[in-house]
Each structure stands twice: as structure tokens, then as C-alpha cells.
Amino acid sequence: xxxxxxxxELGDTANSSLMLSKRFGADAPFVRQRLFxxxxxxxxxxxxxxxxxxxxxxxxGEFSVAAGSAHxxxxxxxxxxxxxxxxxxxxxxxxxxxxxxxxxx
Numbered sequence: 001x002x003x004x005x006x007x008x009e010l011g012d013t014a015n016s017s018l019m020l021s022k023r024f025g026a027d028a029p030f031v032r033q034r035l036f037x038x039x040x041x042x043x044x045x046x047x048x049x050x051x052x053x054x055x056x057x058x059x060x061g062e063f064s065v066a067a068g069s070a071h072x073x074x075x076x077x078x079x080x081x082x083x084x085x086x087x088x089x090x091x092x093x094x095x096x097x098x099x100x101x102x103x104x105x
Contacts, residue, residue: 001038001039001043001044001097001098001099002078002097002098002099003098003099003101004078004098004099004100004101005100006100006102011101013104014031014035014101014104017032020032024071026068026069027067027071028068030071031067031073031104033067034053034067034073037050037053038065038073038099038101042097043096044063044077044094044099045092045093045094048093052066053065053066058074061076061077062102067104071105073103074101074102074103074104075099075100076099076100077096077098079096
């Protein structure tokens with residue numbers, strides 16, 4: 001999938017092993033691995049089939065995956081990012097191939 005980030009700072013952190021280590025400590029390798037897995041997946045349906053990801057639908061059409069012992073990566077489909085106020089967010093998971101990372105925490 002194609003990944004974009006809610007802020008430049010978040011994107012810079014996600015793309016730097018050093019910054020990930022500073023921010024997430026021992027969980028940094030898990031956060032980095034999850035980001036790689038998100039990027040490698042063809043679509044969200046693929047992620048939903050992997051039980052170890054703890055893939056979950058959150059309120060407001062957001063999704064999350066576990067990233068280490070106490071962290072999660074929260075994201076939405078990129079199409080939903082463009083229409084954040086829209087009530088029509090019920091896309092089929094297999095059709096979501098671009099996501100926007102909202103937070104890692």
C-alpha cells in the first residue's frame with residue numbers, strides 16, 4: 001500500500017531508525033516492522049487476515065494495528081483523509097490501497 005503521513009514530523013520520524021529509537025525505545029523495531037508490513041500489503045483486506053497485527057476498526061472510520069508492547073499505529077484510508085467530514089467511509093477493505101498514518105503512539 002501507499003503510505004502518507006498526517007504531518008511532516010510524523011513522516012520524518014517513521015522514516016528514520018534513529019528517530020524511531022529515540023521516541024519508542026525498545027518498541028522501535030516493532031513499529032518499523034509494522035510500517036514495512038503496511039507498505040508491503042496489497043490492501044487492508046490482507047492485513048485483516050493476519051492475527052498478530054491486532055487489526056481493528058476504530059471510531060470515525062479509523063483503523064489501528066499493534067506495534068510493540070504498548071504502541072499502535074492509527075490510520076485511515078487516504079480517500080477518507082480527503083473527505084474527513086463525510087459519512088460515507090464504509091469501503092470494502094480490499095479496495096483500500098492507500099492509507100494516511102494519523103499517529104504512532
